[in-house]
Amino acid sequence: MNTVEPAARSYLEEGYGLRSWLGTSDHKRIAILYAVAITFFFFLGGLAAALVRLELVTPAGDVMSAETYNKMFTFHGVVMVWFFLIPSIPATLGNFLLPLMIGARDMAFPRLNLFSWYLYIGGGIFTLACLLLGGVDTGWTFYTPFSTMFSNSRVMLVVVGVFVVGFSSIFTGLNFIVTIHTMRAPGMTWFRLPLFVWSMYAVALVMVLATPVLAMTLALIGLERLFGVGIFDPALGGDPLLFQHFFWFYSHPAVYIMVLPAMGVVSELITAGVRRRIFGYRFMVYAIVGIAVVGFLVWGHHMFVSGQSMYAGIVFSILSFLIAVPSAIKVFNWTATLYKGDITFDAPMLYALGFVGLFMLGGLTGLFLAATALDVSLTDTYFVVAHFHYIMVGGSVMAYLGGIHFWWPKITGRLYSEAWARFAAILMFFGFNLTFFPQYILGWEGMPRRYHEYLPQYQVLNVLSSAGATILAVSYLLPLGYLLWSLRHGARAGANPWRAQGLEWTTPSPPPLHNFARTPQVDGGPYAYEQP
């Protein structure tokens, strides 16, 4: 199971020109195309965040006008959600690793895979056009009737952009589902799959079932703007809550699109770092699928104060409490896997540990928000902002970076500087908490979100938060630096520098074009480390 295949040309050596990249059907190259694109959008969205935090250093709205501020946080949200977080792990690590982990030569539909990337780029171009032509000020949530009738900003352009990138998501999910169902190697039964593959399957299900609803909802916004009339128009009797139901039916599962892959990555990082089987594999699988399914039943918790019926609010609140259970099971099982283990604190493990702690904090605060009585006071305050950044940034982004580091040798054939990586990870943890923990406090003290000016008593915490953001920004630039540096100057990696279990580690680093010289025969389950 652990023997290395004989050396062949790596996928990076199969053609060098631009056309060999832009016309590729190799899932590994497509993963890199995505990685480059999402990194660009990450820093663009980060720039918007930096400007937001700059404005919030002082209580007065002295850096930009209120309208510009609205456009700034909208752009930050739109870019970070749809052009960074949702594609991040699935389209980069998922695309690269999925066929390798199941013993396949490529995805089921390689050309559809490339088409998904072009859809991503197309959607990105529309969104950039929106930015360059004046921006959009509706918030990433596009609530009607402001977005459909009263906003004077470039709603149409961004709606088209997100519509297009949504189909990138849908086709990626479709590809993953079909690949996992039909292309597993002999012996690779469902309950022998690594948890990362399970998380890719679950995220694909969510992408496929939720995103079409977003697509039509955006189309309805566009049509209403185009024709001046539509089903959300209150003058005709249209219900703005109808929009919110449609929007959140997608957007709540969307946050599970963002976190499930991170959970999958963390299971891989922890088992490899402590060299042990995962504790409670079956329950981890059930938890992943449970989160994906129950995630579709809780969307009304974004609408507690919107005018939704009280009874619907009660039902959504109870279901939102319920979904904490599988998440908690996962946190307990990661902890149990680590308990009394021989932990090596390499960068991937540091990121994984950071994820577990920060996800737990973010998840707990989600429970506070799920309680309707508390939510009445906390909704639309910085408490909510802190909650979701703890999960999306403290959780998903850290898991993404942990995964990038862990599989960097496999993807590039190079080793990165472990010293710099550990430093960046620790700096990131510190910077992250300094940025976002004060926002919890600001939230329960009553500071509203999406305001470009605030009452003077909130300044100290805002200054701390902005200072943290500066540190966080540096900690994101560092990996960009040393990872790129390693491409040229890093030591060459062997097939399995971490001595980890998994089919991807049986190939050379980087793998050849078709991954395996012979289709592997799988005899046992994942994480077959010697220690119990």
Next chain:
Amino acid sequence: MNASAGHLREQFDDSVQQREASTLGMWTFLATEVLFFGVLFAGYAFCRVIFPDAFAEASRHTDMLLGTLETAVLLSSSCAAALAVREVQLGGRRVATWLLLITAALGIAFLAMHGLEYVAEYREGLIPGIRYTQHGPHAASMQLFFCLYYFITGFHGLHVSIGVGLLLAMAWRTHRGAFDQDYHTPLELTALYWHLVDIVWIFVYPLIYLVGRAA
């Protein structure tokens, strides 16, 4: 050796795996189409619960005869498409090509009939935002019905047009002998797509044309 060997893509181990993957992929795509159109049906349900009388009155303005004919045309085209796939599976080519052309023709007939409906609706002033001349107590909320009507039939018509294009392409390929008993996956997938377009219309018909008719 069967024809499918020439069509086997390198990521697959054998033609059975390839067909399984293609079929599962198309069905997954169809599920996304159900959810895509489904939003409009959900919007319809929501608005109709709020304005039942307006929806009934608005529905009476639609052309029930044309709507029923269009439904019959699409149902027949579905049968023709299914028969075409059957023909190819049994080794046929000429009859299959004709069946595909008939399916496409029925699709075009559907679009033409619906075009006639749109023209009549323009004349009667039933198009919100473009030409709407209705009066009466329900005139404002009837626009919700008509917005949904044009959105649903518009998206549906777009899908029919794409389907007609695919059917014509399949007819050409069948005529040229690209498919045989062992390999006809693109044809199967096109037929599945066409059937979904039919299913969407099956639900559109009663919701748009048959509300409040028994006045």
Next chain:
Amino acid sequence: MNARAPSRQPRNHRSGPAPPSLRSNLLVLAALLVLLGLSAGSALIPMGAFNEVANLGIAAMKALLVLVFFMRLKSDSALLRLVAGTGFAWLALLIALSLADLLSRQNLLPPW
């Protein structure tokens, strides 16, 4: 034996289920057209709320006929039936929970 298909019936190299007969296809079409006539006809008879029940019920039957016979769900694999079912089930979820909100709204009177 590979892990992909341990329990499926072995297939010959002719891929896919065997086609239904010409007769069964035409019978299905006849049934569909009869159902169409039924829904058009029943719409003209005043039956109150039952009109809507009949309309949607007949539509569902037509859709099932197309899915099971024309789209061959009956003879193809169970996984495809699950995929088709999931699509409709998720739509039902969207509609049901949204309507549940709409239908359970109450006017909250101000305390004064």
